[in-house]
Amino acid sequence: MKLYNTMSRSIEEFVPIVPGHVSMYCCGPTVYNYAHIGNLRTYIFEDVLKRTLENAGYSVKHVMNITDVGHLTGDGDDGEDKMEKSARETGKSVWDIAEFYTKAFFRDEEALHIIRPDIVCKATDHIQDMIALIKRLEEGGHTYTAGGNVYFSIDSIPDYGKLARLNIDDLKSGARIEIDSNKKNPKDFVLWFTNSKFAGQAMTWDSPWGRGYPGWHIECSAMSMKYLGEHFDIHCGGIDAIPVHHTNEIAQSEAATGKTWVNYWCHGEFLLMGNAKMSKSTGGFVTLPVLEGKGYNALDYRYFCLSGHYRSQLRFSFEALDSAKAARQGLMDRVASLKEEGKPSENPGEAALGYMKDFDEAMENDLGAPQALSVLWKLVKDSAVGASDKLAALYHMDKILGLGLSEAEKAAVTVGTEEDLKLLQERGEAKKNKDYKRADEIREELRKRGFNVKDTPSGAILEPIV
Ligand code: AMP
Numbered sequence: 454m455k456l457y458n459t460m461s462r463s464i465e466e467f468v469p470i471v472p473g474h475v476s477m478y479c480c481g482p483t484v485y486n487y488a489h490i491g492n493l494r495t496y497i498f499e500d501v502l503k504r505t506l507e508n509a510g511y512s513v514k515h516v517m518n519i520t521d522v523g524h525l526t527g528d529g530d531d532g533e534d535k536m537e538k539s540a541r542e543t544g545k546s547v548w549d550i551a552e553f554y555t556k557a558f559f560r561d562e563e564a565l566h567i568i569r570p571d572i573v574c575k576a577t578d579h580i581q582d583m584i585a586l587i588k589r590l591e592e593g594g595h596t597y598t599a600g601g602n603v604y605f606s607i608d609s610i611p612d613y614g615k616l617a618r619l620n621i622d623d624l625k626s627g628a629r630i631e632i633d634s635n636k637k638n639p640k641d642f643v644l645w646f647t648n649s650k651f652a653g654q655a656m657t658w659d660s661p662w663g664r665g666y667p668g669w670h671i672e673c674s675a676m677s678m679k680y681l682g683e684h685f686d687i688h689c690g691g692i693d694a695i696p697v698h699h700t701n702e703i704a705q706s707e708a709a710t711g712k713t714w715v716n717y718w719c720h721g722e723f724l725l726m727g728n729a730k731m732s733k734s735t736g737g738f739v740t741l742p743v744l745e746g747k748g749y750n751a752l753d754y755r756y757f758c759l760s761g762h763y764r765s766q767l768r769f770s771f772e773a774l775d776s777a778k779a780a781r782q783g784l785m786d787r788v789a790s791l792k793e794e795g796k797p798s799e800n801p802g803e804a805a806l807g808y809m810k811d812f813d814e815a816m817e818n819d820l821g822a823p824q825a826l827s828v829l830w831k832l833v834k835d836s837a838v839g840a841s842d843k844l845a846a847l848y849h850m851d852k853i854l855g856l857g858l859s860e861a862e863k864a865a866v867t868v869g870t871e872e873d874l875k876l877l878q879e880r881g882e883a884k885k886n887k888d889y890k891r892a893d894e895i896r897e898e899l900r901k902r903g904f905n906v907k908d909t910p911s912g913a914i915l916e917p918i919v
């Protein structure tokens with residue numbers, strides 16, 4: 454297995470700390486709003502990484518946090534707590550906001566066939582672990598208190614910014630006007646806020662430094678080390694986490710333990726909306742329920758994500774999503790036909806095994822999903838491979854792709870919007886009433902909408918015109 458490591462900026466052979474086992478931490482959602490489909494692209498990438506490692510024979514321990522406190526609207530300790538802001542705007546309690554959006558997040562994940570991490574840990578359930586880690590940093594001389602807050606001093610370690618390759622001298626001389634005058638170095642960051650920051654903060658806890666709440670970065674260090682130990686294999690997130698969040702996670706974790714914290718840093722590129730990163734703060738974002746409301750299946754979006762490499766930017770458009778939808782439905786239809794011909798073979802022949810090997814190799818080469826999909830389509834179109842062998846190979850591939858191929862049913866394949874399906878039903882009734890003129894009119898209308906009507910033993914279905 455080969456993986457691109459952001460730390461070395463190169464593709465490396467993956468060697469786990471404990472042979473056969475992988476420890477993997479992924480930064481989870483901040484539950485103050487719905488996840489947008491850009492956020493979900495990152496979780497799909499992490500799910501595909503985990504599935505690929507498992508397919509390669511590793512057992513994976515996957516931990517993800519839920520940020521329900523401490524994440525400010527600005528990355529440099531500026532702005533206000535995202536949860537508090539959402540609560541103020543909606544008139545709900547922060548706890549209700551967290552519960553509501555956590556549920557919404559896991560509904561989206563389930564619809565996208567993202568396997569739930571082995572451990573999902575909420576920041577607010579781990580405040581004592583964070584306090585213990587801050588104490589450890591304090592004992593090691595890495596912190597200072599100013600204006601009631603506890604700060605991490607980046608000058609207390611020799612290699613701050615190594616992940617992002619930040620040039621500290623440039624940062625100092627070119628630093629923008631400092632917002633927090635308590636900071637000795639503009640890149641120092643808060644480990645613990647006391648109520649000196651915001652009066653009326655709803656979520657606060659007692660601590661040796663006064664009643665307050667933790668900074669955002671400390672939660673990931675404290676929880677990952679609690680569940681995976683002080684040295685683990687893989688840490689993932691979106692690329693926007695590199696310059697501040699992951700940089701600060703590394704600084705405080707390695708300052709506390711005095712050793713390397715994580716071996717492989719894996720980052721997913723952005724989903725773009727137009728020419729910019731899709732983002733909640735700039736307003737232009739789309740959620741999964743919005744796509745579903747327009748007649749797309751969540752798995753159309755999963756397929757769309759798989760069609761691009763995780764380290765390349767992917768531009769969202771409804772035209773591109775339409776192509777992904779047509780491709781996925783075409784695939785489901787092929788699988789449904791194969792299922793009518795036979796069962797997946799238990800001992801696939803050489804040709805099918807060859808396709809499986811090519812597929813695995815593409816995925817194990819830094820998750821080459823677009824190449825792996827082209828292997829899949831080559832197999833689908835290869836008339837020399839029998840139905841049972843094809844099915845076996847496709848099911849094997851789907852362990853990583855997660856498209857639910859084994860559930861493909863001819864009649865159950867839903868193509869088109871609710872209105873298209875209503876027309877299809879109307880055509881069925883017209884035919885039953887021997888109103889062939891009307892039936893033909895509807896067939897023509899559906900053709901204009903992009904579908905052929907195909908009569909099958911289990912009823913008429915829509916087939917996208919590709
Ligand atoms: P958040 O809930 O804001 O903490 O973000 C959750 C995850 O989504 C993080 O790993 C981000 O790096 C990632 N992310 C944010 N915006 C995008 C985007 N436009 N495309 C892909 N990933 C993103």
Ligand code: ZN
Binds near residue numbers: 479480673698702
């Ligand atoms: Zn994190």
